[in-house]
Amino acid sequence: MDVVTLALLASHAVAGAPNAEPPSGSADRSGVVAESATVPTTVPAGPILTARFTMPAPVALPSIVGGAGASGLPAPADSAFEYSAAYYTRLDVHRWGSYAMLPLFAFQYLAGRELFDKSSAAPEWAREGHGVAAGAVAGLFAVNTVTGVWNLWEGRNDPQDRGRKVFHAVMMLAADAGFTATGLLADDAEESLARRQTHRSVALASIGVATIGYASMLDIFR
Numbered sequence: 001m002d003v004v005t006l007a008l009l010a011s012h013a014v015a016g017a018p019n020a021e022p023p024s025g026s027a028d029r030s031g032v033v034a035e036s037a038t039v040p041t042t043v044p045a046g047p048i049l050t051a052r053f054t055m056p057a058p059v060a061l062p063s064i065v066g067g068a069g070a071s072g073l074p075a076p077a078d079s080a081f082e083y084s085a086a087y088y089t090r091l092d093v094h095r096w097g098s099y100a101m102l103p104l105f106a107f108q109y110l111a112g113r114e115l116f117d118k119s120s121a122a123p124e125w126a127r128e129g130h131g132v133a134a135g136a137v138a139g140l141f142a143v144n145t146v147t148g149v150w151n152l153w154e155g156r157n158d159p160q161d162r163g164r165k166v167f168h169a170v171m172m173l174a175a176d177a178g179f180t181a182t183g184l185l186a187d188d189a190e191e192s193l194a195r196r197q198t199h200r201s202v203a204l205a206s207i208g209v210a211t212i213g214y215a216s217m218l219d220i221f222r
Contacts, residue, residue: 081158090147097144098214104140105207108133112203116196134183141176141210148172164216171213178206 111133114126152169155162182203189199215221 081155081160083155087151087154090151094144094147094151097140097147098217100136100140101144101210101214104133104137105211108137108203109207112200116200119190134186137179138183141172141179145172145176161222164221168213168216171209171216175206175210175213178202178209182206 108130111122111126111130114122115130120127148169152165155165182199185195185199185202188195190196
């Protein structure tokens with residue numbers, strides 16, 4: 001085969017070959033990577049999320065049942081029982097009477113100690129004051145017994161704090177009995193030391209029971 005024939009065959013082969021393009025993402029001779037795809041300029045938007053707001057359920061506030069007395073105190077909390085206006089009036093009288101109870105007890109203790117130790121030689125404030133204070137204690141317990149028992153009866157169907165109220169009433173009624181016995185023993189207390197000791201013991205026991213009953217109604221025990 002001569003040179004001319006080889007040249008013709010070579011030119012024919014070159015002309016029939018398809019133009020080759022560098023594959024996508026391949027590097028050309030200069031080392032630059034060809035971009036094979038275009039970056040989308042927009043991103044399809046997904047579903048729009050909406051927040052749903054709900055109003056909180058209304059909070060039920062405890063209502064004042066039965067009105068208020070002179071002290072402005074409402075009915076016991078969480079109680080559906082209706083109290084009368086007279087209930088709060090008696091409650092005010094009962095409360096103010098209880099405020100005077102402990103000072104009277106303190107005075108009676110001091111006066112009684114003077115009388116126990118010195119008898120007729122005790123100072124006048126003890127001799128005169130002991131009888132006056134004893135009458136004040138008797139009157140105080142008479143008023144507080146009436147108002148307390150009356151209010152306890154009116155609220156007998158109210159379960160709110162009932163156990164503490166009953167305990168208070170029982171202790172105060174027991175103190176009533178003790179102070180009644182103390183008064184009956186007072187006349188014989190001057191006749192002998194033994195009778196004075198009995199009078200003092202019953203009086204101190206009654207004071208202790210009444211003080212426990214008083215303390216049971218304080219807020220710290222609620």
